[in-house]
Amino acid sequence: MLIAVGVSARHLHLSDEHLEILFGQGYRLTPKRHLSIPTQYVCEERVSIRGARGAIHNVAIIGPTRAQTQVEVTRTDAVTLGANPPIRLSGDLDESAPVTITGPKGQVELPEGLIVAMRHIHMTEKDADELGFSHKDYAMVIVPGPRSLVFDHVVVRVARENTHTELHIDTDEANTAALSNGEKVNLLRINDKKIRLEQLIAMFDERQLKQVEACIANIVAEERRKVAEMEDMLALLRKG
Amino acid sequence: MLIAVGVSARHLHLSDEHLEILFGQGYRLTPKRHLSIPTQYVCEERVSIRGARGAIHNVAIIGPTRAQTQVEVTRTDAVTLGANPPIRLSGDLDESAPVTITGPKGQVELPEGLIVAMRHIHMTEKDADELGFSHKDYAMVIVPGPRSLVFDHVVVRVARENTHTELHIDTDEANTAALSNGEKVNLLRINDKKIRLEQLIAMFDERQLKQVEACIANIVAEERRKVAEMEDMLALLRKG
Numbered sequence: 001m002l003i004a005v006g007v008s009a010r011h012l013h014l015s016d017e018h019l020e021i022l023f024g025q026g027y028r029l030t031p032k033r034h035l036s037i038p039t040q041y042v043c044e045e046r047v048s049i050r051g052a053r054g055a056i057h058n059v060a061i062i063g064p065t066r067a068q069t070q071v072e073v074t075r076t077d078a079v080t081l082g083a084n085p086p087i088r089l090s091g092d093l094d095e096s097a098p099v100t101i102t103g104p105k106g107q108v109e110l111p112e113g114l115i116v117a118m119r120h121i122h123m124t125e126k127d128a129d130e131l132g133f134s135h136k137d138y139a140m141v142i143v144p145g146p147r148s149l150v151f152d153h154v155v156v157r158v159a160r161e162n163t164h165t166e167l168h169i170d171t172d173e174a175n176t177a178a179l180s181n182g183e184k185v186n187l188l189r190i191n192d193k194k195i196r197l198e199q200l201i202a203m204f205d206e207r208q209l210k211q212v213e214a215c216i217a218n219i220v221a222e223e224r225r226k227v228a229e230m231e232d233m234l235a236l237l238r239k240g
Numbered sequence: 241m242l243i244a245v246g247v248s249a250r251h252l253h254l255s256d257e258h259l260e261i262l263f264g265q266g267y268r269l270t271p272k273r274h275l276s277i278p279t280q281y282v283c284e285e286r287v288s289i290r291g292a293r294g295a296i297h298n299v300a301i302i303g304p305t306r307a308q309t310q311v312e313v314t315r316t317d318a319v320t321l322g323a324n325p326p327i328r329l330s331g332d333l334d335e336s337a338p339v340t341i342t343g344p345k346g347q348v349e350l351p352e353g354l355i356v357a358m359r360h361i362h363m364t365e366k367d368a369d370e371l372g373f374s375h376k377d378y379a380m381v382i383v384p385g386p387r388s389l390v391f392d393h394v395v396v397r398v399a400r401e402n403t404h405t406e407l408h409i410d411t412d413e414a415n416t417a418a419l420s421n422g423e424k425v426n427l428l429r430i431n432d433k434k435i436r437l438e439q440l441i442a443m444f445d446e447r448q449l450k451q452v453e454a455c456i457a458n459i460v461a462e463e464r465r466k467v468a469e470m471e472d473m474l475a476l477l478r479k480g
Contacts, residue, residue, distance in 0.1 A: 075415035076316050087386045087418065119387070146327050147359070150390035175315035176416040178327065215455035 001131065002184040003141075003165045006036050007174040008117060011060045012047070012071040012101065019065055022047060022103025029063040036166055037122065039064075049073075050100040051114075053082020071099050071114045074172040078116065088115040089155060119169045120155040121187065127165045128158040131187070135159075141167055142186040147178040241371065242424045243381075243405045246276050247414040248357060251300045252287070252311040252341065259305055262287060262343025269303040276406060277362065279304075289313075290340040291354075293322020311339050311354045314412040318356065328355040329395060359409045360395040361427065367405045368398040371427070375399075381407055382426040387418040 019027055023045065030044040043061040049071055050056075056077060070093060078085055078097075085097040097114035100107060121139055123131075133139060135158040141151040154167065167185055174180065259267055263285065270284040283301040289311055290296075296317060310333060318325055318337075325337040332355075339354035340347060361379055363371075373379060375398040381391040394407065407425055414420065 074316075075418070076314075076411065079411075146393075148392045150392060152388045152390060153386075171316065171319075172412050172415040175412040178315070211459055212452070212456060216452060219451055 001127070001165075001187045003121070003167055003187045004036075005174070005179050005181065005183050005185055006166050006168045007179065007181045008072065008168055008170050009060065010056065010071075010073045010077050010171075011042075011062050012049070013062055013066045013069065015067060015069045016065045018069045018101070018108045021106040021108050022101060024105045027105075029061060029065070031063060035062070036164075037161075038163065039161070045103075048102040049081065049114075050102065051078075051081025051083035051097075054080050056080060068093060069101070069108070069110060069113050071101070071110070072117045072170075073114065074170045075116055076172050078114075081114075083114055085114040085116050087118050089118050089120065089157075090115075117168070117170055118155055119151060119167070119173060120157055121165060121167050122162045123156050123158045123165045124162045125158060125160060128156070133158065140188045142188065143177040143179060144186070145178050147176060149177055151177075241367070241405075241427045243361070243407055243427045244276075245414070245419050245421065245423050245425055246406050246408045247419065247421045248312065248408055248410050249300065250296065250311075250313045250317050250411075251282075251302050252289070253302055253306045253309065255307060255309045256305045258309045258341070258348045261346040261348050262341060264345040267345075269301060269305070271303060275302070276404075277401075278403065279401070285343075288342040289321065289354075290342065291318075291321025291323035291337075294320050296320060308333060309341070309348070309350060309353050311341070311350070312357045312410075313354065314410045315356055316412050321354075323354055325354045325356050327358050329358050329360065329397075330355075357408070357410055358395055359391060359407070359413060360397055361405060361407050362402045363396050363398045363405045364402045365398060365400060368396070373398065380428045382428065383417040383419060384426070385418050387416060389417055391417075 014022070019029065031041040032044045033042045035041060041063050043063050045061050046058045047061065048055055048057045049059050056073075059071075068091070070090065072090075073081065073083075073085065081099070083097045083099065086095070088096060093113055093115065096112045098109070098111050099114040100109050121141075123133060128134065133156045135156065137156045139154045139156050141154055143149050143151065151167075151169075151173075165187070167187070169177075169179070179185070254262070254269075259269065271281040272284045273282045275281060281303050283303050285301050286298045287301065288295055288297045289299050296313075299311075308331070310330065312330070313321065313323075313325065321339070323337045323339065326335070328336060333353055336352045337354040338349070338351050340349050361381075363373060368374065373396045375396065377396045379394045379396050381394055383389050383391065391407075391409075391413075405427070407427070409417075409419070419425070
């Protein structure tokens with residue numbers, strides 16, 4: 001099944017409390033552009049983030065405010081900051097990395113809140129039903145093109161409010177796969193969610209791989225035979 | 241087969257002519273640290289590179305000098321520079337992107353020479369023989385871990401001077417796979433080099449995938465049966 005790709009650049013979500021510290025009491029965020037998840041928007045406001053080694057300026061804020069402040073960067077950004085954020089799903093901030101946020105009116109020193117986002121798929125209930133996936137299952141995605149690869153271990157997030165199914169990756173991942181926002185990738189219809197590709201292939205030694213290849217070759221030969229039969233039939237019809 | 245990973249950060253190779261323009265007449269590069277390919281070394285000298293939008297400073301030079309100047313950046317760097325370099329193997333510079341290099345004594349405006357390196361495997365002749373790969377074949381590599389994936393379409397470079405087999409990726413790719421220099425990945429022993437994973441899986445519709453899965457399930461069941469038989473035998477021996 002072909003699904004669209006959404007590429008996330010570094011960004012952060014602010015709590016009401018931190019928004020006021022950074023921008024002043026009673027401040028409200030100014031929506032600039034809506035995201036593919038329609039309740040979310042990029043704001044006009046920007047902030048700086050700082051780690052042990054360096055800072056990154058002009059970082060986008062995604063509104064509306066949330067219960068917890070969360071900063072999402074790439075591993076490339078993490079090197080610039082001199083930080084070591086864990087790879088996490090949004091909202092899972094326990095023992096994540098520290099980071100300092102600076103706005104026009106103040107500064108927030110977070111003891112935790114810096115993460116690298118784990119790649120994931122926002123899936124509609126309809127697609128999940130059809131493909132046999134449940135919330136928090138893992139999926140595999142095939143990316144074609146000049147830097148083709150397979151993203152194994154992509155977390156599926158099924159939610160009623162999802163209006164379409166979309167793969168979310170960060171800019172490191174998009175650059176690695178030579179993908180841009182909105183391009184299509186192939187979500188595998190593999191129902192056995194317990195088998196990851198890595199494990200699947202690691203299960204086989206050379207002799208077993210030969211068996212699998214032979215099995216695949218048989219299927220291909222069978223399909224070719226059908227095509228040849230149809231061609232023969234067409235040739236006969238044309239003669240007659 | 242487990243092979244080591246070598247992560248390449250942005251760097252450049254200089255021609256003798258360009259070395260003299262950037263550092264002065266008769267200048268010689270100062271080796272600082274040897275690379276995994278023993279004839280190559282990182283130099284003490286650094287330069288800046290510039291594109292239409294921005295510059296990157298303190299870029300490493302890899303010695304010795306070469307026939308052609310070549311600048312290798314990540315796609316993340318390319319965004320910073322405002323450039324659109326193609327994904328290429330080292331040395332393949334026809335119609336690659338323009339870039340300006342600045343050193344302490346001068347500046348070189350290259351009409352072409354900026355590329356994003358195509359991921360590749362330096363392979364020993366012995367490993368190539370054993371695995372059934374030839375120079376310029378494509379291989380697949382499985383990366384385990386928290387950001388597990390499969391690098392499909394990895395070019396194999398077989399050469400007599402290769403002392404060990406190693407996967408070379410750039411920092412975007414290393415960050416995407418959560419890999420560091422020297423870690424191990426699994427090079428697949430798949431001899432049919434014409435079949436890429438993408439094509440292999442795309443060949444099958446749902447019915448065919450079920451057949452492949454059934455075939456795999458049979459192999460697994462057969463292996464389990466053998467294990468059960470051996471366990472029974474062991475139990476009998478223990479009783480007797």
